[in-house]
Amino acid sequence: MVRTAVAFSPGHISGYFMKVAGESPATTGSLGAGIVIEEGVVASVSTSDVTEVVVGRNDEKGTVLSETAGSPPVEYALERLGVNARVETRCSLPIGAGFGLSAAALLASITAVDALFDLGMDRREIAALAHEAEVVHSTGLGDVAACQGGGIVCRTTPGPEGEIRRFYPEEAIWAVSFGPLPTPEVIGSQAQIERIAAAFPEGCPSDLPEFFRLSRAFAGRSGLVPPEVGAVLAACDAAGVRASMTMLGRGAFAAGDGAEEVFSRFAPPIPLHIAREGFRLLEVRA
Numbered sequence: 001m002v003r004t005a006v007a008f009s010p011g012h013i014s015g016y017f018m019k020v021a022g023e024s025p026a027t028t029g030s031l032g033a034g035i036v037i038e039e040g041v042v043a044s045v046s047t048s049d050v051t052e053v054v055v056g057r058n059d060e061k062g063t064v065l066s067e068t069a070g071s072p073p074v075e076y077a078l079e080r081l082g083v084n085a086r087v088e089t090r091c092s093l094p095i096g097a098g099f100g101l102s103a104a105a106l107l108a109s110i111t112a113v114d115a116l117f118d119l120g121m122d123r124r125e126i127a128a129l130a131h132e133a134e135v136v137h138s139t140g141l142g143d144v145a146a147c148q149g150g151g152i153v154c155r156t157t158p159g160p161e162g163e164i165r166r167f168y169p170e171e172a173i174w175a176v177s178f179g180p181l182p183t184p185e186v187i188g189s190q191a192q193i194e195r196i197a198a199a200f201p202e203g204c205p206s207d208l209p210e211f212f213r214l215s216r217a218f219a220g221r222s223g224l225v226p227p228e229v230g231a232v233l234a235a236c237d238a239a240g241v242r243a244s245m246t247m248l249g250r251g252a253f254a255a256g257d258g259a260e261e262v263f264s265r266f267a268p269p270i271p272l273h274i275a276r277e278g279f280r281l282l283e284v285r286a
């Protein structure tokens, strides 16, 4: 009989970050600050003789936009756990566009695998394996650490066991996306990593306006802002809207009144919600 476990993880937008290269995946990661968002990934994991991963994207109404086969980081995690399963991930945000969906897919998939196979993993073990898969595949550095909880996150030491501070503003968040910015190409380039490190701000933000100020200063100095994102940020400045670039994706995010209107001049604005909680199991069904 096929059994299925379903789990969810929020996504994460980095406002600013700095890579920390350790001797192993556990000590490699990033410092930085970002927003954990309720728009993440649901993973449904079913018993199967062979491992198969289907990556699905839906619109808000549930209509399937795309379905592709395979996810190297998720397959890596299953192999490390020594299990075969059919994994189906669902998200609505675009993949590779700075919403931390590889980390969300890993956290949700491993949480569901743990429940389905009664592996007895705790949250720290689930996060450690998800982080390892991210680092090994260069798909992320700090998103797993962030998605262990909700809120605006500031990470001052690397890895899921690092120092993490959170606060929970009520504001609505908006995003626009012009497409992906391949994470491995940026975090795998020594020149880019050095420039990013030089742009990294000291300290943690104490409120949302300060988070946007630090993120925006970082984006400007990082050399990562493509022209189309620069145009959106300039329009936000002119309208007095707090905004910055989604790291790492060709897009922008913003908070407060006026954000939706300014973004709608460039691309369809995407409404986002600051998450209150991190990854979690939803159900196990026979």
Ligand SMILES: Nc1ncnc2c1ncn2[C@@H]1O[C@H](COP(=O)(O)OP(=O)(O)OP(=O)(O)O)[C@@H](O)[C@H]1O
Pocket (backbone or CB within 6 Å): 041, 055, 056, 070, 071, 072, 073, 074, 089, 090, 091, 094, 095, 096, 097, 098, 099, 100, 101, 102, 103, 105, 138, 139, 140, 181, 182, 183, 247, 248, 249
């Ligand atoms: N929703 C998903 N389900 C399963 N695998 C995913 C998902 N999103 C990303 N991945 C895997 O991670 C790989 C790299 O994704 P990438 O890191 O570019 O995406 P992202 O996490 O959405 O973006 P970013 O890291 O810029 O926030 C993909 O090729 C895919 O194998």
Ligand SMILES: CC(C)(CO)[C@@H](O)C(=O)[O-]
Pocket (backbone or CB within 6 Å): 014, 016, 017, 029, 030, 031, 032, 034, 100, 139, 140, 141, 142, 143, 183, 187, 247, 248
């Ligand atoms: C590298 C990164 C900006 C994008 O995946 C994120 O993982 C982070 O904040 O480390």
